[in-house]
Amino acid sequence: MTMxxxxxxxxxxxxxxxxxxxxxxxxxxxxxxxxxxxxxxVLTALTIACIKAGLVIAIFMHMKYExxxxxxxxxxxxxxxxxxxxxxxxxxxxx
Amino acid sequence: xxxNVQRSDATRGGFWSDSGKTGLTSWIFSTxxxxxxxxxxxxTFSFFLVAVVLGLLLRIELMAPGRTIMGPQTYNAIFTxxxxxxxxxxxxxxxPGAFGxxxxxxxxxxxxxxxxxxxxxxxxxxxxxxxxxxxxxxxGGGPPDTGWTFYVPFSARTGTNVSLAVFGxxxxxxxxxxxxxxxxxxxxRLRCEGMTWGRLPLFVWSLYATAWVQxxxxxxxxxxxxxxxxxxLLGTGLxxxxxxxxxxxxxxxFWIYSHPAVYIMILPAMGVISDIIPVFSRKPIFGYKMIAFxxxxxxxxxxxxxxxxxxxxxxxxxxxxxxSFLTFVVAIPSAIKVFNWISTLYKGxxxxxxxxxxxxxxxxxxxxxxxxxxxxxxxxxxxxxHDTHFVVGHFHYVIFGGSGFAFFASMHYWLPKFFGRRYxxxxxxxxxxxxxxxxxxxxxxxxxxxxxxxxxxxxDYLPEFANLNLVATIGSWILVTGLVIMLVNLFxxxxxxxxxxxxxxxxxxxxxxxxxxxxxENFAEDPVVTHGPYDFTQQD
Numbered sequence: 001m002t003m004x005x006x007x008x009x010x011x012x013x014x015x016x017x018x019x020x021x022x023x024x025x026x027x028x029x030x031x032x033x034x035x036x037x038x039x040x041x042v043l044t045a046l047t048i049a050c051i052k053a054g055l056v057i058a059i060f061m062h063m064k065y066e067x068x069x070x071x072x073x074x075x076x077x078x079x080x081x082x083x084x085x086x087x088x089x090x091x092x093x094x095x
Numbered sequence: 096x097x098x099n100v101q102r103s104d105a106t107r108g109g110f111w112s113d114s115g116k117t118g119l120t121s122w123i124f125s126t127x128x129x130x131x132x133x134x135x136x137x138x139t140f141s142f143f144l145v146a147v148v149l150g151l152l153l154r155i156e157l158m159a160p161g162r163t164i165m166g167p168q169t170y171n172a173i174f175t176x177x178x179x180x181x182x183x184x185x186x187x188x189x190x191p192g193a194f195g196x197x198x199x200x201x202x203x204x205x206x207x208x209x210x211x212x213x214x215x216x217x218x219x220x221x222x223x224x225x226x227x228x229x230x231x232x233x234x235g236g237g238p239p240d241t242g243w244t245f246y247v248p249f250s251a252r253t254g255t256n257v258s259l260a261v262f263g264x265x266x267x268x269x270x271x272x273x274x275x276x277x278x279x280x281x282x283x284r285l286r287c288e289g290m291t292w293g294r295l296p297l298f299v300w301s302l303y304a305t306a307w308v309q310x311x312x313x314x315x316x317x318x319x320x321x322x323x324x325x326x327x328l329l330g331t332g333l334x335x336x337x338x339x340x341x342x343x344x345x346x347x348x349f350w351i352y353s354h355p356a357v358y359i360m361i362l363p364a365m366g367v368i369s370d371i372i373p374v375f376s377r378k379p380i381f382g383y384k385m386i387a388f389x390x391x392x393x394x395x396x397x398x399x400x401x402x403x404x405x406x407x408x409x410x411x412x413x414x415x416x417x418x419s420f421l422t423f424v425v426a427i428p429s430a431i432k433v434f435n436w437i438s439t440l441y442k443g444x445x446x447x448x449x450x451x452x453x454x455x456x457x458x459x460x461x462x463x464x465x466x467x468x469x470x471x472x473x474x475x476x477x478x479x480x481h482d483t484h485f486v487v488g489h490f491h492y493v494i495f496g497g498s499g500f501a502f503f504a505s506m507h508y509w510l511p512k513f514f515g516r517r518y519x520x521x522x523x524x525x526x527x528x529x530x531x532x533x534x535x536x537x538x539x540x541x542x543x544x545x546x547x548x549x550x551x552x553x554x555d556y557l558p559e560f561a562n563l564n565l566v567a568t569i570g571s572w573i574l575v576t577g578l579v580i581m582l583v584n585l586f587x588x589x590x591x592x593x594x595x596x597x598x599x600x601x602x603x604x605x606x607x608x609x610x611x612x613x614x615x616e617n618f619a620e621d622p623v624v625t626h627g628p629y630d631f632t633q634q635d
Contacts, residue, residue, distance in 0.1 A: 083398075090418075091410045094414065095411040
């Protein structure tokens with residue numbers, strides 16, 4: 001495994017851009033609650049939340065610049081979690 | 096007695112004496128995987144024995160209708176503590192902790208695990224967690240009475256000491272995660288020269304699959320138990336319908352861990368059986384790759400079937416359909432293993448020594464347990480037998496008849512290697528006959544009782560169940576008699592028995608190529624592997 005020791009300086013521009021995107025997505029979450037999506041409203045909220053978490057992990061937490069092994073390990077853990085949540089929704093959504 | 100033990104320690108050689116350190120601290124602060132393995136063995140097995148006594152008390156209470164030796168509250172507390180100890184303090188940490196630690200690093204030709212100090216920390220976390228659980232029995236409102244599943248809303252409302260008990264389980268969970276992390280890293284990084292993935296003993300493959308389940312599933316239990324504590328101490332209302340919570344959410348969260356946890360219990364057991372059967376059949380294992388692959392498949396699919404514990408809970412029909420389907424899928428890799436073990440026996444030169452007897456009975460008992468599991472996995476039949484003694488029988492067939500018997504098989508197979516002395520064969524066989532008989536008399540009767548409608552977790556029952564309950568209780572006495580004979584024989588044999596040297600079973604895995612008992616760093620010089628783990632042609 002090659003450790004990525006380099007420090008990446010991320011420009012203020014992309015940091016601010018990410019922040020704006022996060023705020024916009026939060027606004028979208030709030031807006032989405034006003035639509036009548038039935039059982040899918042949780043799914044919508046979770047999808048937006050996932051995108052936001054992805055942005056934070058990739059840019060604020062520098063995962064975008066890490067080695068492949070670390071990215072795969074994180075991906076594996078997140079996929080596992082997504083499957084657990086997904087299967088639970090077969091119950092919650094159709095109850 | 097102490098002087099006897101110490102004298103035999105010194106004469107035993109290998110890791111018992113070559114570090115030059117003696118006394119209690121040379122054990123409880125040791126980073127040697129073999130010493131940690133033995134610490135795990137003695138601590139987990141002590142809890143096993145306590146829990147056996149509790150189980151025996153439960154059977155005595157059920158011997159006759161009405162109150163026999165205890166009232167309902169005591170009965171509820173005892174079956175809870177029996178379950179918590181057996182599951183969280185014995186069988187989950189027992190296999191990876193004891194035999195995983197003792198054998199796995201030697202089997203892959205390593206000097207120790209990758210993180211020896213983390214290994215010691217994980218034993219300490221286990222001991223601390225166990226101490227907290229024990230404390231919870233005698234403080235606060237007394238021992239928890241919720242069953243080992245801690246179902247809400249009852250666990251959130253009962254006055255017994257649930258908060259402290261789940262905190263203990265929380266701490267033990269960290270021990271499990273650390274062991275998993277350690278084993279995955281060790282198996283990836285410390286295999287000796289020539290030990291390719293295709294030459295790993297199947298016990299190592301099964302521990303590898305187990306370790307991933309420990310890492311990925313245990314944190315979910317930890318979070319769930321924290322939520323139960325929050326529910327009790329802060330009144331968060333997550334699971335409380337009156338506050339807008341959802342009690343079913345607890346069951347989802349709990350079983351997301353606790354179903355994969357039964358694979359933490361059974362997978363290493365399957366690995367042991369895959370190691371023992373070829374040795375005592377003098378034949379290479381049939382279908383090595385499929386057994387290794389099926390361990391991974393069980394770990395993966397076994398993590399997706401938790402909903403089959405909840406068919407009668409009011410869960411949606413769609414979910415029942417999905418989980419029932421997935422449950423049937425997981426039976427496929429389990430059956431692959433059973434067929435491969437049987438095929439290994441076919442035309443083998445079978446010797447029926449004690450480890451093999453336990454291994455063979457594993458196949459039968461696990462198959463009965465597994466097939467009764469399909470009755471529970473099919474949504475329609477589950478409704479009939481849910482929460483009856485059928486479930487209790489099924490579970491004990493898989494976990495006691497499966498993992499438990501495999502644990503006894505490993506004790507007979509591997510412990511002489513580490514003690515340098517062996518048990519007497521005849522009492523071991525007698526003990527096996529008694530245990531196998533008592534086991535079936537007890538648990539098969541329970542399955543019949545369940546089919547007839549006797550519910551679980553009640554201290555009393557209708558008069559028509561009286562005869563079969565008496566039979567089951569008598570079975571428990573036969574079983575325990577065998578267990579006592581087995582333990583006395585093992586204890587005497589390992590301390591004072593005949594010397595055990597060389598490779599009497601004729602195993603081809605690496606642990607049989609080093610000295611008995613192994614030295615502290617396992618091998619005089621780092622081994623180089625040139626053949627597979629079940630290639631007996633090298634010896635014959």
